[in-house]
Amino acid sequence: MSDAALLRLLAALLSLALLLLAERRWPFQVLPAGRWWPNLGLAALSAGLVALLPLLSALVAAEWAADQHFGLLHWLRLPDWLALPLAFLALDAAVYAQHRAMHHWPLLWRLHQVHHADPALDVTSGLRFHPAEALVSAAYKAAVTALLGASPAAVLAFTLALNLGALFSHANLRLPAGAERRLRWLLVTPGMHRIHHSQRMDEQQRNYGFFSPWWDRAFGSYQAEPEGGEAALRIGLASEPPGASGLLRLLRLPFRADDGAPASDTMPATCKTPPDSKP
Numbered sequence: 517m518s519d520a521a522l523l524r525l526l527a528a529l530l531s532l533a534l535l536l537l538a539e540r541r542w543p544f545q546v547l548p549a550g551r552w553w554p555n556l557g558l559a560a561l562s563a564g565l566v567a568l569l570p571l572l573s574a575l576v577a578a579e580w581a582a583d584q585h586f587g588l589l590h591w592l593r594l595p596d597w598l599a600l601p602l603a604f605l606a607l608d609a610a611v612y613a614q615h616r617a618m619h620h621w622p623l624l625w626r627l628h629q630v631h632h633a634d635p636a637l638d639v640t641s642g643l644r645f646h647p648a649e650a651l652v653s654a655a656y657k658a659a660v661t662a663l664l665g666a667s668p669a670a671v672l673a674f675t676l677a678l679n680l681g682a683l684f685s686h687a688n689l690r691l692p693a694g695a696e697r698r699l700r701w702l703l704v705t706p707g708m709h710r711i712h713h714s715q716r717m718d719e720q721q722r723n724y725g726f727f728s729p730w731w732d733r734a735f736g737s738y739q740a741e742p743e744g745g746e747a748a749l750r751i752g753l754a755s756e757p758p759g760a761s762g763l764l765r766l767l768r769l770p771f772r773a774d775d776g777a778p779a780s781d782t783m784p785a786t787c788k789t790p791p792d793s794k795p
């Protein structure tokens with residue numbers, strides 16, 4: 517295992533352990549049982565599959581771009597102190613765009629719905645992605661990294677931040693109101709991302725960010741509070757009963773024929789309500 521891969525693994529395990537402790541201390545709600553094994557099973561399958569394909573590694577793409585002097589930031593010959601934050605921001609924007617695409621295109625939604633079928637949220641939800649979505653996501657990030665000419669240091673910093681952001685934003689945490697409000701200018705908070713996991717189609721198309729909230733604010737997809745308040749928020753997919761979340765069922769979910777379920781249950785509808793721009 518490379519030093520970078522080891523660093524990523526240790527950082528992820530440390531973040532996971534700290535967030536699990538925080539969830540016990542400051543839980544947002546009592547969670548239904550039986551979600552961890554399917555979530556962790558999907559995480560292990562996805563990580564294993566991506567690890568088998570080094571060509572899909574963003575770090576390998578960054579090293580190749582540096583060797584070949586390929587990609588926008590190499591062509592612009594920017595100094596490192598400017599190229600690194602620019603690459604970080606551009607990668608974050610690319611992940612925001614990817615998440616919007618996952619909701620917009622029916623084929624990609626088939627994969628991404630597995631993440632949204634979780635009937636509750638905690639840190640393990642941040643690891644729960646169908647292996648096919650993990651492959652698509654890795655290939656996309658590697659391609660963006662090469663085209664951008666992001667340096668290996670920028671990719672490593674962004675990957676660490678994104679992994680931490682994905683775990684934190686799904687955590688079953690209730691933050692103090694003041695901390696929640698201030699943090700939302702810097703990071704996607706659990707209260708913000710929870711709205712994205714609503715069963716309501718209009719709310720699923722809000723708060724796409726995994727790390728920074730800036731792109732949601734810039735592109736009009738930010739929503740501060742659930743319609744009707746947190747008590748009215750229902751997490752998951754209306755088409756997926758809470759008890760139906762075994763690992764095999766989740767692996768098969770993208771390939772299920774539309775079985776007469778309402779289209780709005782399986783596919784995102786065009787968003788019609790205007791975003792709430794309040795912080």
Ligand SMILES: [Zn+2]
Binds near residue numbers: 615619628632712
């Ligand atoms: Zn989503």
